[in-house]
Amino acid sequence: MCKVIAIANQKGGVGKTTTTVNLGIGLARKGKRVVLIDADPQGSMTVSLGIDEPDKIEYSLANVLMDVVNEEEIDYAKIILKHEENIDFIPANIELAGLEVSMVNVMSRELVMKRFISNIKENYDYILIDCMPSLGMITINVLVCANSVLIPVQASYLPVKGLQQLIKTISRVRRQINPELKIEGMVMTMVDMRSNYTKDILEALESTYGETIGIFDSRIPMSVRAAETSAEGKSIYIHDPRGKVAKSYEELTEEVLVHE
Ligand SMILES: Nc1ncnc2c1ncn2[C@@H]1O[C@H](COP(=O)(O)OP(=O)(O)OP(=O)(O)O)[C@@H](O)[C@H]1O
Numbered sequence: 001m002c003k004v005i006a007i008a009n010q011k012g013g014v015g016k017t018t019t020t021v022n023l024g025i026g027l028a029r030k031g032k033r034v035v036l037i038d039a040d041p042q043g044s045m046t047v048s049l050g051i052d053e054p055d056k057i058e059y060s061l062a063n064v065l066m067d068v069v070n071e072e073e074i075d076y077a078k079i080i081l082k083h084e085e086n087i088d089f090i091p092a093n094i095e096l097a098g099l100e101v102s103m104v105n106v107m108s109r110e111l112v113m114k115r116f117i118s119n120i121k122e123n124y125d126y127i128l129i130d131c132m133p134s135l136g137m138i139t140i141n142v143l144v145c146a147n148s149v150l151i152p153v154q155a156s157y158l159p160v161k162g163l164q165q166l167i168k169t170i171s172r173v174r175r176q177i178n179p180e181l182k183i184e185g186m187v188m189t190m191v192d193m194r195s196n197y198t199k200d201i202l203e204a205l206e207s208t209y210g211e212t213i214g215i216f217d218s219r220i221p222m223s224v225r226a227a228e229t230s231a232e233g234k235s236i237y238i239h240d241p242r243g244k245v246a247k248s249y250e251e252l253t254e255e256v257l258v259h260e
């Protein structure tokens with residue numbers, strides 16, 4: 001059975017893309033068949049996987065979703081790219097921003113991504129989708145086709161308001177379209193345990209969301225090593241295999257596998 005996990009938080013820069021890449025490759029290292037989908041017009045995940053200029057890609061997620069809308073043949077061989085660390089990925093670029101607008105008048109517009117995913121599901125154990133920092137139509141499409149949502153949360157400020165909005169959106173999608181949608185949990189990113197402020201935030205989040213949503217035991221530490229990986233087009237397991245970030249993403253991978 002294939003599990004589809006949306007990596008979402010409409011707050012920008014909280015570690016969604018870094019988590020998608022390193023969790024995805026972490027799962028592949030455990031022998032799982034994995035495809036990562038970039039659902040952000042910024043194309044950061046695409047860049048992180050070694051494509052320096054995503055906007056030059058001719059056939060990206062936006063084109064495939066448009067093919068679904070127009071009931072045209074999808075060119076799977078062209079859209080599914082290979083990364084040397086044993087994962088497949090589907091790139092995105094700025095064209096996805098245009099699609100967000102042009103989908104407004106499309107029939108069953110919330111179901112476009114789900115239709116696409118249903119054609120590739122049988123080939124994978126995990127589909128991880130890196131969302132953009134907004135809750136627009138593309139992100140809703142992702143929530144509609146996902147089994148669960150994993151929410152990266154930056155541990156350096158109190159994000160209560162934004163999180164409530166995200167949780168509300170998830171509940172709405174659950175009520176109206178995708179009743180099976182679960183929350184995989186929150187993962188704390190860029191954690192600096194030397195800071196007392198960080199400790200306070202972790203405690204506050206634990207007491208507010210620990211029971212209801214669940215917070216992963218694994219925390220991703222703040223480290224320049226994590227930031228460096230995206231420029232290299234490789235995972236943290238290659239860039240800094242013995243470092244604390246690689247260890248924390250390995251632990252997160254184990255926790256996600258247990259949720260299976
Ligand atoms: N553990 C970490 N320690 C230090 N820097 C990190 C860590 N994780 C990610 N970063 C850096 O922080 C920045 C934001 O991370 P990332 O791109 O993963 O966030 P995002 O939520 O996907 O952002 P966006 O909302 O723009 O899509 C990037 O420059 C990234 O390299």
Ligand SMILES: [Mg+2]
Pocket residue numbers: 016017018040044045130131
């Ligand atoms: Mg991102």
